[in-house]
Amino acid sequence: MTGQSEEVSVSEPEDNLPAAVLEGLPESARNACARAGWRMLTRVQSLGLPYLLNGRDIMVQSRTGSGKTGCYLLPLLTRLDPDIKAAQALVLTPTRELAVQVAHEAQTLFSGTGISTVAVYGGVGYKQQTDTMRSGAQLIVGTPGRVLDHLMRRTMNFDELRCLIFDEADRLLSIGFYPDMKEVQRCLPSRPIHTCMFSATYPPHVLRLAEEFMRQPAMLSLSLKQIHVVEVGHFFCEVPPMDKDRALVRLLEMENPVQAMIFCNTKANVHYVTGVLQGFGYSADEISSDLSQGRREEVLGKIRSGRLRYLIATDVAARGIDIPALSHVFLYEPPEDHESYIHRAGRTGRAGAAGTVISLVDVMQRMELERIARHYGISMTQLPLPTDGDVERVAGARAMALLEARLRKLTGLERLRAERYMALARELASGEEDGGPILLAMLLDNFHRNALQEECFPRAGLSEPGGTAALNHRSEKDGRGNRKRRSRRRRGENRGPDSGDGA
Secondary structure (H helix, E strand, O other), rough: OOOOOOOOOHHHHHOOOOOHHHHHHHHHHHHHHHHHOOOOOOOHHHHHHHHHHHHEEEEEEEEOOHHHHHHOOOOOHHHHHOOOOOOOEEEOOOOOOHHHHHHOOOHHHHOOOOOOOOEEOOOOOOOOHHHHHHHOEEEEEEEEEHHHHHHHOOOOEEEEEEEEEEEEEEOOOOOOOOHHHHHHOOOOOOOOOOOEEEEEEOOHHHHHHHHOOOOOOOEEEEEEEOOOOOOOOOOOOOOOOHHHHHHHHHHHHHOOOEEEEEEEHHHHHHHHHHHHHHOOOOOEEEEEOOOHHHHHHHHHHHHHHHOOOOEOOOHHHOOOOOOOOOEEEEEOOOOHHHHHHHHOOOOOOOHHHOEEEEEEHHHHHHHHHHHHHHHOOOOOEEEEOOOHHHHHHHHHHHHHHHHHHHHHOOOOHHHHHHOOHHHHHHHHHHOOOOHHHHHHHHHHHHHHHHHHHHOOOOOOOOOOOOOOHHHHHHHHHHHOHHHHOOOHHHHOOOOOOOOOOOO
């Protein structure tokens, strides 16, 4: 692993620690670096390792490929005891691919130390994963859904857990994964757990939800081109004019924002984009000058209360609207004047949180966007347009997480009812029935859309006493698991962010 030569903007905690160098690391970490062929630390490792080695809860923001995995794995060499044959560290990832990648890197770093690693994820059988855990794996790397499955089967326990790491925290705390993350939290020991988050971005809802899992975390931010956690990232996708609607849908699937505004230059495009998104099953509505004041207030009330995800508007119609929780702003087309770009971009990145602005441009509009960027000194980054394959992978992982969560809540009678369709499901999946796969895909899409419509995060300023405990109480009431599972929830009900629990 080589050092980074790019110019990096660094934002450190107030009580920052001196940067680390390879030669100053504990011997076990130096030996691990030698096994991996790392001759020097990356910037994120140099700045982040001192906090992890000191056991401080920290949120690290750094771009993909900057060395974050090594940053959280190396300190585990001093924290994990190979003589204790039980899970001592848990790394949560949003996808099986990332879990496999992290586990592979851990096996290289931990080779010869007696520390064993197991990757647990869905889509494969349980036996190999269970056997490795029973043999005493100290590090578990897994997706939240499969981790919960093992906990319910009692093939995994956290009695000896010391460290909890969220990799790609922005996705783990996104719509689709958050309920599973809360379930995992309720299974953690009541004593403090050293908890760290790593992510390329920290949208407003992630900063807020992080407080539910961490104890007064520090924030370390490293980014290129002066765009870091307290600023707004400016991006664009070059798209043929006739493909903008499909490109917008793909970007929404990939980014999966909690809430976003989508700006158009004309009322006609506002109506069109709203119709497209609603046709795809999204929670979307519009604000235009054609709306009555009563209808306008109704739409604004829905997005401010979290019941609406996407608001489409022109600059004129959006004037005076303030929605603090916006993580994303999409520009279906660049504005007709420079100041309007700043007006649109300023709707995100509020209150010190990260924000993302993505513009869809054709060749001529790209030139206009570049003029705006030069005028204001904004650094614009081109995003590759997501492919259908990209969307299939991301949407599939999210749908699987939602399905697994629903399965875990089934009562015995509900499971029995579902089993009536097992033969039909196999027939549809096999493709022997004409149109079988598309019928199954149609059912999955309908489930996915409905589940995302129902999904919501606890709103900021939750008025119920107990904050997180109130959320846990609702989960107990709504869940339909067995008695042991409900008892476990009750035992964790009072573990809020200020209770001394490290979760």
